[in-house]
Amino acid sequence: MYKEYMASEEDFRCVVCLERTLKVLLDFGDQPFSNRFVPLNNTGDSTKSSFREATSHAHHRINPSPPQYRLRVGSCISCLTVQLIDPPPPNLVRVPNGGVTYTEPEQHLDDVADFICSFTPIGKSSQILGLSPIDGRLLQKLKNCGFSETVVLRTKEDLHIGEVGAGIETIQERVTRQAEELHERLGASRLVVARAIVEHSHDLQGFLSALKTLAGADGYLLLEVPDCERDLHLQEYSSLWEEHTIYFTKHTLGRCLELAGLETVRFKTYTYPYESISSVLVKSKSQTRPVSLMPLQAERELINGFKDSLQAVAQQCRKRLKSFRVGNNKIAVFGAGHLAVSFINLLQLTDCIDLVIDDNPLKQGLAMPGSLIPIVPSSALQTENVRLCLLSLSYDSEIKVSTKNQVFRSFAGEVRSIFRASPNSIFQ
Numbered sequence: 001m002y003k004e005y006m007a008s009e010e011d012f013r014c015v016v017c018l019e020r021t022l023k024v025l026l027d028f029g030d031q032p033f034s035n036r037f038v039p040l041n042n043t044g045d046s047t048k049s050s051f052r053e054a055t056s057h058a059h060h061r062i063n064p065s066p067p068q069y070r071l072r073v074g075s076c077i078s079c080l081t082v083q084l085i086d087p088p089p090p091n092l093v094r095v096p097n098g099g100v101t102y103t104e105p106e107q108h109l110d111d112v113a114d115f116i117c118s119f120t121p122i123g124k125s126s127q128i129l130g131l132s133p134i135d136g137r138l139l140q141k142l143k144n145c146g147f148s149e150t151v152v153l154r155t156k157e158d159l160h161i162g163e164v165g166a167g168i169e170t171i172q173e174r175v176t177r178q179a180e181e182l183h184e185r186l187g188a189s190r191l192v193v194a195r196a197i198v199e200h201s202h203d204l205q206g207f208l209s210a211l212k213t214l215a216g217a218d219g220y221l222l223l224e225v226p227d228c229e230r231d232l233h234l235q236e237y238s239s240l241w242e243e244h245t246i247y248f249t250k251h252t253l254g255r256c257l258e259l260a261g262l263e264t265v266r267f268k269t270y271t272y273p274y275e276s277i278s279s280v281l282v283k284s285k286s287q288t289r290p291v292s293l294m295p296l297q298a299e300r301e302l303i304n305g306f307k308d309s310l311q312a313v314a315q316q317c318r319k320r321l322k323s324f325r326v327g328n329n330k331i332a333v334f335g336a337g338h339l340a341v342s343f344i345n346l347l348q349l350t351d352c353i354d355l356v357i358d359d360n361p362l363k364q365g366l367a368m369p370g371s372l373i374p375i376v377p378s379s380a381l382q383t384e385n386v387r388l389c390l391l392s393l394s395y396d397s398e399i400k401v402s403t404k405n406q407v408f409r410s411f412a413g414e415v416r417s418i419f420r421a422s423p424n425s426i427f428q
Helices: 052-055 110-119 133-142 169-184 204-215 229-233 250-259 297-308 310-322 338-346 395-404
Strands: 022-032 069-075 083-084 128-129 147-153 191-195 220-226 262-271 274-285 330-334 353-355 388-389 412-418
Touching: 022 297, 022 338, 069 169, 110 133, 110 262, 128 133, 133 147, 133 191, 169 204, 204 220, 204 250, 204 274, 229 297, 250 262, 250 274, 297 310, 330 338
Parallel strands: 128 147, 128 191, 191 220, 330 353, 330 388, 388 412
Antiparallel strands: 022 069, 069 083, 220 274, 262 274
């Protein structure tokens, strides 16, 4: 039976419109950090022992005391933006020892680069600034097109970040804090590129203000954020995690930019099989006008559907998984990333999953955050009685595994996806 948490009636402050009109949609209680994989205790070498031994004694052999945070998802009744309530601060979100990497969709970058090349206000000698290594690929494409002044902020030298495991969560914090200093040292940039970082912001309006400082009065910002409309519509709860503090739709992103005093020059959404990316070129408005926050009924219905469907979605998934666990049949999740962590923990499926497969050597001998399910290499698909393998990978990684991993290609069981957007979803 799915355990429900009572939503608070308290109002919180929205990070977009800054009104105290943020209400709790879903309260998942205390949750583990998705990058805190749990080491097995030294009661034996788990990497050499059999998988059957590791699973049968997992709950006795695993250190059960990693840090947790309270996962509450809210929606502002004024601007309707979905966001985390009191998310954990960047220093807690940071990967403790490094070794965890994330990939972003990039197939659309040629189209973005082509547009910038044809956009006459940004000349080939203009300074173009990227905030993080994620922006490097686009800046390289622009450099190849003849833009000579492309710069990516260096984490240590420019942002003074020396912590092991620091990533986007720390970069957004330092940029917000050091924008004036960076502007004084680097000068105004004609274009500031900020891909896959806005949704990690803890002080959204402060972060956008910092980007405006870096661009100066006449500069442009290129922002790319996930378009979460499909996730909300399909009730894709695995998309929720502690590092994404804000979940924009086209509508709520547009309002956010208006509230920040930004004028949209180009707004284009790129659709991928399991996710969509909104790529927006904006500049500071010469004149600011009051922004209407009249909520749209369709947006409200989308949010209410996401709120009201959790228990039904969890029970549907549990029923489907139970149908595969006949006799000694096992169920595996392929991929020990944050999507798998959220899928298992938020839908409360710990007792339905036997093992998690990941060939990253840094994850061997570890267990999944929260569920304490041991992580094993893909060879377990051959040595264990796995009847069902659930893919929790990004679409690109899914293609790589299905074409290059020989163990997976020879797997005789059934393969499904955890994503409701997939035509091969376990929910179908």
